[in-house]
Amino acid sequence: MNDHGLSATAKVILGLLGSRPRSGYEIKAAVDRSTRYFWAASYGQIYPELRRLAEAGLIEGTDAPTGGRRRTVYELTNAGRHALGEWHREPPERFDYRDEAMLKLFFATAVEPAGAAGIARQRAEMAAETAEELRAVEAESPGSDQPGYAVLRFGIDFNEFVADWFERQALAFEEGVPLRKLPRPEAAEIEGER
Template sequence: MSLPHAILTALMEKPSSGLELTRRFDRSIGYFWSATHQQIYRELGRLEEAGLIRALPSEVPVRGQKKQYEVLDAGSAELARWVGESQDPKAIRDPLLLRIRAAAVVGPHGLAAELRRHLELHRRQLAVYEAIEERDFPPGRDSDEDRLRRLVLHGGTGLETFWLRWLEEALAEVEDMT
């Protein structure tokens, strides 16, 4: 149940409408927890129902009109509770690793090209994270909030870096076979 908490976090950072949230997910929180606008609208409805957020009353809540949401105290409390909750890490679930394993039984035909493609995609994603780091976290004194956000970003760069190294190794192995 991470999506509601992702939305609460985004709304605490800045009250927003559904579409604004969708945009922000696309370029920020979504790097670690993606969501489509349909998911977001549905979840906003549930969160409002549950009394964790409310629509700002300023605007008329008609279809096609912007509706701004803000987090209520109950929502903020729920988020704080969730931060310290005990949740086991999810097991790895990666189709590419699975495909390598399949390649071990049916042969690695077509795999090298796919590995090269992934390599390029991960290079790009790493560049995206590094650009954000440079833009949002210039060297200097950080607040606690900034240190935590930088830590998240550093998780992203670390993961991409890992995949780059592993893909290079994998490509070398596969090219050596064919």
């Protein structure tokens, strides 16, 4: 395995410090403003990870108090910039997808067949709302084609895809698929996958 030893949180920290020095608080704020939808991070991970990265020599912290409030600003060391470049060049991509609506749909036949359409429609509405929010964000941002903008565009396109897919699925359920006559879920478990 190509183990560079970077945790998920470490990756987003190094990436953000790649453009400029930041405090832990600023990192969290930047994540919430930008990568949140596809790469989240919490204080509970950020602060311990900053300490670990500093100990490993990938970043360096400088005291930069604001009046009487203590504050540490971190920046990349040369080793850190190198590690960031290494990671960026590596091929294998982590990818996680977890969707509760899908799980409910999967169990619908055994639990409450009549509920399937409602579940699908609810999920469609949620996705449509998220797409709407992101479109509003896009409208007030300096539209361009750089990668930083592309990820916002993906959020919109993806949520529209999901909304459309579940809406069509809801219609299919409503238009009389004879659920009672179909095999129960265990028969539908995906076969193969040696």
